[in-house]
Amino acid sequence: MNEYRTLVDTDTLEQNLDNPSWIVLDGRFDLMDTESGRNAYLESHIPGAQYVHLDEQLSSAITPDSGRHPLPRVEELAGWFSGIGINPGTQVVVYDSMGGAMAARCWWLLNMLGHTRVAVLDGGFPKWKQAGKRVSSSVGVSRATSVGAPTSIATESSGIQPYFSWNSDGVVNVDEVLENLDTEAFLLIDARSSERFRGEQEPIDPVAGHVPKALNRALQLNLQPDGCFKPATQLRQEWHLLLGAREPQQVVHMCGSGVTACHNQLSMERAGLTGSRIYAGSWSEWIRDFQRPIATV
Incomplete structure (x- = not known):
């Protein structure tokens, strides 16, 4: 299968x-x-x-x-x-x-x-x-399952091993991003549009700009004109040009709120570049504290 x-x-x-x-x-x-x-x-x-x-x-x-x-x-x-x-x-x-x-x-x-x-x-x-494929207006019906009960979730301290188990290592928090400004242990890549990244416009959040030292790859660059993803080989070439000597495991994705950052991770996974992480709070969390530095280009 x-x-x-x-x-x-x-x-x-x-x-x-x-x-x-x-x-x-x-x-x-x-x-x-x-x-x-x-x-x-x-x-x-x-x-x-x-x-x-x-x-x-x-x-x-x-x-x-x-x-x-x-x-x-x-x-x-x-x-x-x-x-x-x-x-x-x-x-x-x-x-x-x-x-x-x-x-x-x-x-x-x-x-x-x-x-x-x-x-x-x-x-x-x-x-x-x-493509002319069939559609429906009928609401989909949920399928009950006995695997992974609503309250059965494996954590580092629970000691139980149900089906779903949260991978906390895949998420980066704001303190790690702040520390990375000095250590540069990972490469931060922002999926927002170039205009938002440069601070030229900000239609959603109250502050414009980006996290210092972050790079920009707008999620639209992952797609072809028809809205489908580019071929895996092309994506791999483009990501290699951006990452340079960095390994995929040294990449952290962000965006405005931790949603479209996942698109860049999907793009990397599609390209066979596995192991990147997500800064889930992203820009809208970063700007909550006015003492955190902001860059514009």
């Missing part, structure tokens, strides 16, 4: 829509209109897909010190994924309408929980519709 761990194409998904071991998640979301994705889902979606909301399932409540999309509570996230039927044998496919910019967050979180059989639909819902 084939396993898809980065991307899956529309034809393959269509062939497996009735496969009981496949679960499809609709992750459409708009940062400027947080209900537009759910409304779009209710109007039309891939048959059998269930909706996953960035704010409700894939993030926790904002605090005075956090960024705009804090990591979800692990127990709640694991419980939600278990409740919709995800178990060790499940192939998950998640899609959006933005070239994977939103879907990649769900992809990353499932990987962080130890579920690697998850892929982003290449080209997303626009590609699906363009």
Whole structure:
């Protein structure tokens, strides 16, 4: 049985829509209109897909010190994924309408929980519709599972070994990023647009600019004009040019709030460059403390 761990194409998904071991998640979301994705889902979606909301399932409540999309509570996230039927044998496919910019967050979180059989639909819902494939307005039905109960999550101190197990090593916190300004132990790569990175415009956050010494690779550079990812060989060449002598394990991705940073990690994984990490708080957390330095170009 084939396993898809980065991307899956529309034809393959269509062939497996009735496969009981496949679960499809609709992750459409708009940062400027947080209900537009759910409304779009209710109007039309891939048959059998269930909706996953960035704010409700894939993030926790904002605090005075956090960024705009804090990591979800692990127990709640694991419980939600278990409740919709995800178990060790499940192939998950998640899609959006933005070239994977939103879907990649769900992809990353499932990987962080130890579920690697998850892929982003290449080209997303626009590609699906363009290909003339069938759609539905019926709400997807969750599949119950006994594997990974909502409150059964392995942590470093729990001593239990259920299915889902959070990989804390895959996340970098703000203190580590601050320390890295001196040590340069890792290479920080920002997935926001070049205009936002340079501080020329900032449509979302109250402060413009970027973390000093960070490099910029806008997530759009991972995509072709049709919204699909570039070939793996091309992505690998482009990443090698950016990383230089750095190993993939020395790379930390960030963005505005820790969402689209996952798109750059997905791109690297697609290119066979494994082991990068995510600064989950990202720019919107960094600027919470005015004593943290800010750079503009």
